[in-house]
Amino acid sequence: xxxxxxxxxxxxxxxxxxxxxxxxxxxxxxxxxxxxxxxxxxxxxxxxxxxxxxxxxxxxxxxxxxxxxxxxxxxxxxxxxxxxxxxxxxxxxxxxxxxxxxxxxxxxxxxxxxxxxxxxxxxxxxxxxxxxxxxxxxxxxxxxxxxxxxxxxxxxxxxxxxxxxxxxxxxxxxxxxxxxxxxxxxxxxxxxxxxxxxxxxxxxxxxxxxxxxxxxxxxxxxxxxxxxxxxxxxxxxxxxxxxxxxxxxxxxxxxxxxxxxxxxxxxxxxxxxxxxxxxxxxxxxxxxxxxxxxxxxxxxxxxxxxxxxxxxxxxxxxxxxxxxxxxxxxxxxxxxxxxxxxxxxxxxxxxxxxxxxxxxxxxxxxxxxxxxxxxxxxxxxxxxxxxxxxxxxxxxxxxxxxxxxxxxxxxxxxxxxxxxxxxxxxxxxxxxxxxxxxxxxxxxxxxxxxxxxxxxxxxxxxxxxxxxxxxxxxxxxxxxxxxxxxxxxxxxxxxxx
Amino acid sequence: xxxxxxxxxxxxxxxxxxxxxxxxxxxxxxxxxxxxxxxxxxxxxxxxxxxxxxxxxxxxxxxxxxxxxxxxxxxxxxxxxxxxxx
Amino acid sequence: xxxxxxxxxxxxxxxxxxxxxxxxxxxxxxxxxxxxxxxxxxxxxxxxxxxxxxxxxxxxxxxxxxxxxxxxxxxxxxxxxxxxxxxxxxxxxxxxxxxxxxxxxxxxxxxxxxxxxxxxxxxxxxxxxxxxxxxxxxxxxxxxxxxxxxxxxxxxxxxxxxxxxxxxxxxxxxxxxxxxxxxxxxxxxxxxxxxxxxxxxxxxxxxxxxxxxxxxxxxxxxxxxxxxxxxxxxxxxxxxxxxxxxxxxxxxxxxxxxxxxxxxxxxxxxxxxxx
Numbered sequence: 001x002x003x004x005x006x007x008x009x010x011x012x013x014x015x016x017x018x019x020x021x022x023x024x025x026x027x028x029x030x031x032x033x034x035x036x037x038x039x040x041x042x043x044x045x046x047x048x049x050x051x052x053x054x055x056x057x058x059x060x061x062x063x064x065x066x067x068x069x070x071x072x073x074x075x076x077x078x079x080x081x082x083x084x085x086x087x088x089x090x091x092x093x094x095x096x097x098x099x100x101x102x103x104x105x106x107x108x109x110x111x112x113x114x115x116x117x118x119x120x121x122x123x124x125x126x127x128x129x130x131x132x133x134x135x136x137x138x139x140x141x142x143x144x145x146x147x148x149x150x151x152x153x154x155x156x157x158x159x160x161x162x163x164x165x166x167x168x169x170x171x172x173x174x175x176x177x178x179x180x181x182x183x184x185x186x187x188x189x190x191x192x193x194x195x196x197x198x199x200x201x202x203x204x205x206x207x208x209x210x211x212x213x214x215x216x217x218x219x220x221x222x223x224x225x226x227x228x229x230x231x232x233x234x235x236x237x238x239x240x241x242x243x244x245x246x247x248x249x250x251x252x253x254x255x256x257x258x259x260x261x262x263x264x265x266x267x268x269x270x271x272x273x274x275x276x277x278x279x280x281x282x283x284x285x286x287x288x289x290x291x292x293x294x295x296x297x298x299x300x301x302x303x304x305x306x307x308x309x310x311x312x313x314x315x316x317x318x319x320x321x322x323x324x325x326x327x328x329x330x331x332x333x334x335x336x337x338x339x340x341x342x343x344x345x346x347x348x349x350x351x352x353x354x355x356x357x358x359x360x361x362x363x364x365x366x367x368x369x370x371x372x373x374x375x376x377x378x379x380x381x382x383x384x385x386x387x388x389x390x391x392x393x394x395x396x397x398x399x400x401x402x403x404x405x406x407x408x409x410x411x412x413x414x415x416x417x418x419x420x421x422x423x424x425x426x427x428x429x430x431x432x433x434x435x436x437x438x439x440x441x442x443x444x445x446x447x448x449x450x451x452x453x454x455x456x457x458x459x460x461x462x463x464x465x466x467x468x469x470x471x472x473x474x475x476x477x478x479x480x481x482x483x484x485x486x487x488x489x490x491x492x493x494x495x496x497x
Numbered sequence: 498x499x500x501x502x503x504x505x506x507x508x509x510x511x512x513x514x515x516x517x518x519x520x521x522x523x524x525x526x527x528x529x530x531x532x533x534x535x536x537x538x539x540x541x542x543x544x545x546x547x548x549x550x551x552x553x554x555x556x557x558x559x560x561x562x563x564x565x566x567x568x569x570x571x572x573x574x575x576x577x578x579x580x581x582x583x
Numbered sequence: 584x585x586x587x588x589x590x591x592x593x594x595x596x597x598x599x600x601x602x603x604x605x606x607x608x609x610x611x612x613x614x615x616x617x618x619x620x621x622x623x624x625x626x627x628x629x630x631x632x633x634x635x636x637x638x639x640x641x642x643x644x645x646x647x648x649x650x651x652x653x654x655x656x657x658x659x660x661x662x663x664x665x666x667x668x669x670x671x672x673x674x675x676x677x678x679x680x681x682x683x684x685x686x687x688x689x690x691x692x693x694x695x696x697x698x699x700x701x702x703x704x705x706x707x708x709x710x711x712x713x714x715x716x717x718x719x720x721x722x723x724x725x726x727x728x729x730x731x732x733x734x735x736x737x738x739x740x741x742x743x744x745x746x747x748x749x750x751x752x753x754x755x756x757x758x759x760x761x762x763x764x765x766x767x768x769x770x771x772x773x774x775x776x777x778x779x780x781x782x783x784x785x786x787x788x789x790x791x792x793x794x795x796x797x798x799x800x801x802x803x804x805x806x807x808x809x810x811x812x813x814x815x816x817x818x819x820x821x822x823x824x825x826x827x828x829x830x831x832x833x834x835x836x837x838x839x840x841x842x843x844x845x846x847x848x849x850x851x852x853x854x855x856x857x858x
Contacts, residue, residue: 236601236605236795236796236797237601237604239796239797240604240605240796243800373535374534374535402564403511403512403531403532403563403564404512404532404535404536404564404565404566405532405535405564428601428604429604464566464600465536465566466536466539466567468532468535468536469534469535469536469537469538469539471534471535506625506628507625508594510595510597511597512596512597512600513595513596513597565596566596566600566636567636568596568600568629568632568633568635568636568637569596569629569632571632572625572628572629572631572632572633573625573628573629575628575632576624576625576628576629579624579628580624
């Protein structure tokens with residue numbers, strides 16, 4: 001099943017047995033030079049067929065840079081290009097044409113949605129899609145597994161030397177956590193910005209590594225960062241799941257001084273943060289830090305002194321961007337320090353609690369966050385596998401049933417995060433504890449929480465929905481899910497139309 | 498009393514379905530479902546069984562489904578048939 | 584004694600199939616105001632199908648009917664209680680007759696009870712007579728409709744329904760049945776809900792209808808006896824045990840004489856705390 005040249009996944013802690021060899025950091029040979037345009041960069045380097053170009057996704061669905069480079073590739077009729085954007089969003093639709101005509105034949109990314117995802121699901125990409133985790137991408141770049149020719153670094157502001165950041169200028173996007181491996185290890189580094197400032201608020205991007213600077217009319221749309229759901233859910237089922245999650249955390253005596261916490265940006269995550277905030281205030285608790293992609297909810301908790309520090313790898317909304325700019329205890333966290341398994345004492349390893357989502361979960365607690373239940377590519381691990389392994393307590397929140405789809409299944413289509421990393425699954429009809437966690441089971445044996453074996457939850461689900469038919473996919477493998485240690489944990493198949 | 502040739506029941510909301518029935522020879526069932534791949538066959542089976550339980554052997558039945566569970570599909574078909582007056 | 588009753592519009596499958604998640608003591612499947620006139624037939628068919636496929640345990644299943652004829656279609660042994668809108672003595676007598684006939688027809692193994700929805704000025708004044716009707720084990724105040732009849736606006740303070748609340752409470756407690764408060768209509772205002780419940784509870788209501796699942800936790804919590812109430816009740820019952828053992832008829836606790844009503848209330852509280 002796994003193609004030649006790739007190692008199969010063994011276990012989520014196998015990396016402990018492995019040695020880690022980083023390649024040399026590549027500093028700029030001279031002071032950064034100002035180029036007139038993206039086109040000029042293609043001429044100067046020069047950018048040729050088959051090169052690997054990388055990007056960060058800090059503008060999320062407001063990103064403009066990747067499309068600018070795609071346009072240039074198209075104009076120049078370059079072929080077999082490899083792209084390594086840390087995530088791909090609906091805004092990146094222009095890339096589909098280049099995939100179809102084989103100008104782009106290879107993609108490395110951590111999260112993918114929109115038309116590009118659909119196109120790859122349908123088998124248009126010539127070579128394999130490689131999906132890394134956030135920590136795994138850092139590992140791949142640091143070891144040379146993913147060798148980058150040119151890193152395009154979108155920055156909201158830069159100075160003449162090539163220092164840059166994502167906080168100054170009219171289109172800020174926050175800390176540029178994901179681009180650091182690219183900044184240090186890519187052969188050529190280009191800062192692209194729409195604003196030059198003499199004195200930046202901070203030199204997040206160090207000019208010592210920057211070869212070129214380009215000014216464009218607009219680098220990205222700050223408003224595109226927010227992915228729609230920044231409000232707390234009103235859905236009573238989601239609210240129940242969120243409330244029960246916090247009740248569980250409380251029952252495990254984890255709401256205490258010094259606690260650390262991370263969750264995502266979805267509406268259920270925001271509800272969990274809301275109820276956690278209420279509990280922490282009621283119990284007069286101050287946590288040590290909250291981390292991850294930072295949202296307004298976490299900033300709000302931080303401003304209520306519920307956390308001493310925020311460790312931020314990306315901003316999910318403008319409140320987070322502003323907080324990063326203004327609060328000295330709101331820190332930038334680069335991707336390697338965040339989640340690279342080979343980075344000693346990475347931030348994720350200091351987490352007490354992480355609350356994550358899922359598209360599907362199986363009876364062994366394996367989680368799929370990469371494909372839909374019909375095999376379509378529609379997401380990706382991001383920091384899921386990283387934080388699930390590293391955090392002391394990993395909670396998955398999910399509906400048991402939604403619009404007839406059961407979320408707990410006997411077998412899931414794709415494994416993104418192995419069950420050994422998952423401790424608890426909270427659904428609206430009950431909570432399942434991984435049998436490996438006898439300590440949690442013991443702690444909660446007299447609790448009033450509705451704790452059930454995962455098989456019972458599964459049976460409840462199918463008693464409501466009936467058993468779904470197994471959906472067929474084509475035989476061709478279109479992508480690999482690369483676990484954070486570089487091994488391949490699962491594959492992505494081409495969908496049947 | 499005006500004789501009807503078609504009737505509907507249900508809604509387009511999540512977890513519901515909109516059922517349309519028309520007088521026609523033989524049984525024709527068309528299903529358009531958000532969970533067609535996983536449950537299309539099951540929905541078809543339930544529709545046939547429901548028509549059978551109502552002794553209907555001549556009908557055109559169209560179900561636009563938004564993830565309704567079996568009990569909802571059964572109920573909406575029954576209501577539509579009653580509204581059609583067959 | 585009920586604490587929370589959740590209204591669910593009967594024509595809404597997404598809500599029906601999730602009722603057991605929300606931990607309400609009772610669910611009121613609504614065929615009346617929650618369903619458009621043109622969809623009453625669909626709602627009844629859906630409810631019938633729902634009861635055939637879902638066997639809910641640990642929750643009281645109440646139907647708020649639109650008309651008494653509804654029962655011809657929807658009667659099932661899963662139903663515990665009927666909620667009768669605009670209840671008055673004559674409609675309750677008709678419903679009682681209808682239920683007796685249907686219980687026999689369907690060979691039900693239990694009696695179906697009635698919650699009388701008190702929502703007109705006349706029924707408020709007749710609350711005691713209504714409470715005494717057969718099968719009635721709860722009075723539910725319908726303040727929104729009542730306010731319309733009175734020609735007044737509903738307010739957060741509830742002064743316009745104070746008398747109505749008192750009438751419902753006194754009538755219910757005179758007969759020993761549930762006094763159920765009117766729903767709090769702002770589903771986003773949990774602190775307003777809390778104040779409203781505390782007021783109603785202080786007057787003597789023992790339960791409240793909910794129109795959104797998010798209200799249930801607050802209702803259940805506030806209508807549960809408090810720790811102090813439970814400790815005090817335990818004290819009373821212990822003192823009673825000791826007095827009985829010593830053959831004493833009258834006894835006092837904390838300097839106050841304890842008589843039968845206080846003992847009964849203590850028993851009520853201990854039972855409620857166990858639920």
